Amino acid sequence: MSDLVAKPSGAAALSGDQALAIAQADAARVYRDLFGYRIQLELEDDGWHVDYDLKDPRHKGGGPHYVIDAYTGAIVAKRYEQ
């Protein structure tokens, strides 16, 4: 599984687990394999930031990155790195 680093910093209607589930559903649809990624979850002023980064810093490539509305659960920004 991917590693998970969570840094909650405030209250929100949407829990970190819920934000991660939303991100994971999209990431698993777009990326065939998420095994090599570390997940960072952080609540910022503009919503939950969910970032998938390669575990090995010497590798080329990239993962998906999300900003998820902390109240509605909508994905307000996403970026698919490769």
Next chain:
Amino acid sequence: MQAPTATELLSELAVQQALEQAWMDSLPGDPRRRHEEGGWIYLDTITGALAMRRAPPGAQADLDLSTPPVVPSSVVVATFHTHPNPSAEGWEPGPSAADTQSAWLLGVPCLIRADDGVHSTGPPSRRGGLAGGPGYPP
């Protein structure tokens, strides 16, 4: 003799051909099998000739170029790889944060072939010039 810059390497026909071959091998038109391909660019420190070596195929968005094979009398002056996932489907064609980070970590420019053309990131040329022995610079 100096280490070539990314710009100089991209003007070399052999480098352009290596990028195009890697691009075709990436199967960018096949959604289920597209994957990253790439390798290393070497400079022979005696003759000045460039040579390319390919790495094993990578995953959809991940490629390990951390262990270049040793090529006699040569040093690694750049890496190259592909971004086969289409920008029309929302994928970023340019260098990822990991591409840039690994290029600076490994000490050589990183050349990328994507569906919108060729990109580069990392140091402008091999860190420390041609010194430091085979493989990546120390």
